[in-house]
Amino acid sequence: MDTTEIQTINSFYRFDSLNLIKGVYGIIWPLVPILTLVLGIITGVLVIVWLEREISAGIQQRIGPEYAGPLGILQALADGTKLLFKENLVPYRGDVHLFSIGPSVAVVAILLSYSVIPFGYHLVLTDLSIGVFLWIAISSIAPIGLLMSGYGSNNKYSFLGGLRAAAQSISYEIPLTLCVLSISLLSNSSSTVDIVEAQSKYGFWGWNLWRQPIGFFIFFISALAECERLPFDLPEAEEELVAGYQTEYSGIKFGLFYLASYLNLLVSSLFVTVIYFGGWNLSIPYLFVPDIFIRNKQGKVFGIITSIFITLGKTFLFLFIPIATRWTLPRLRMDQLLNLGWKFLLPISLGNLLLTTSSQLLSL
Known part of the structure; x- marks a missing residue:
């Protein structure tokens, strides 16, 4: 060779x-x-x-x-x-496949919602033009996992808990969607990044919290109901249903439900921060906004890190409200929960959307 x-x-x-x-x-x-x-x-x-x-x-x-x-x-x-x-038990004569898949469906559906959340400047996994509505669409899958778990447990209390979770999700997702529609009209976009940037023009006074106070109130209540937090924890009411859809679960499968509950609480608080509290922007206009750090790499990194801390700081400050609510308000009855969603929140959120639409048309 x-x-x-x-x-x-x-x-x-x-x-x-x-x-x-x-x-x-x-x-x-x-x-x-x-x-x-x-x-x-x-x-x-x-x-x-x-x-x-x-x-x-x-x-x-x-x-x-x-x-x-x-x-x-x-x-x-x-x-x-x-x-x-811990030992992983399966109920006698239960549907093994639905019983095993249910917790995973709930966790995966909530995890996918994080893909459209901007944690800071240019720190979003995927910036979609329909970001906020993707979250609403994905969040409606989690109650399906709870319903599968309740049905597959072969337990009347679990099945009732799954039915309650599905009914509660349907009742409160419509007002939630109408509130998000109002924000999309104000921002001229459904992208989470565009919504944050639209609030950065006037600093603290540019937050959607001041432009949509009624929408924020409805969004907060609907988000609590979606997370099944007190006073809306009817699907797992201990006094009525033992533990609802998770009664027959043990070991890591029960841990997945526990994880899904807090994942849902965190993602809801992040969306409240992004939609109503200005995301990564501080109260003073353009202070610490990463655009001013583009001259050198060190400043750019500092701006990105600062924006992350601002977003997480607002989120964890807001989390105090649902935690305190848990020990403040009593649990509603099922009929009261449905009446609140259909007879109170839905008409008000629809009226808020009509008012927002009218104001946007008049400003053209």
Whole structure:
């Protein structure tokens, strides 16, 4: 074999190795943002669980978790690890497939909602033109998972809990959608990024909270009902249905329901921040807005990090309200819950949409 043939073979293997590296890079690199987002979400859920326990302990004048880690911050992680190793039971004569798939459907549907949330400047997994409506469409899938779990449990209390979850979701998604439509009209877009940028012109006074106070009130109540938080936790009312759709669950499957509940609470609070509280913008116009840091890379990184902290800070401040509501208001009856959604919130949200539409037409 002469020198020319050896060089040809070496160049072939070098080219083949380069293609292999590019192929692996092309597969792994798109997964990095997704894995980063998932890890951040799980960390956020652990923080919320710790905050709820500490705030609840303060409201009830008792001591919260304090032994698992500093200030008890690892208590949620310890509970999750315990559920991971517990026995996974399946009810007798239950539908094994529906019983097993139900919790996963609820968790995956909520996780997909995070893909359209801008955590900061240029920090969104996918900026869709119908971002907020994608969240509403995806959020309607989670109650299907709860209904599957209730039906597959072969338990009358679980089945009633699943039916309640489906009825509650249908009742409160319509007012929620009408409120989002009003915001889309004001922002001339349904993209979450465009909605945040539309609120940045006048700083604190440009937030949609002041332009849509009625819509914010309805959105907040509907979001609480979608998250099944008190006073709207009818699908899992302990005094009536033991634990509702999760009565027959144990081990990691029960942990998935627990995770889905807090994932839903976090995503709802993030959307409230994005839609009504200006997202990553501070109260003073253009202060710390990352556009002013584009002159050098260090400033740009600082601006992005600042925008993340602003978004998360607003979100966790807002989370105090649903946590405090849990220990303040009594649970509604099922008929009261449905009457509130259909006879009160729906007409008001429709009137708010008509007023917003009229004001936009007059401003043209």
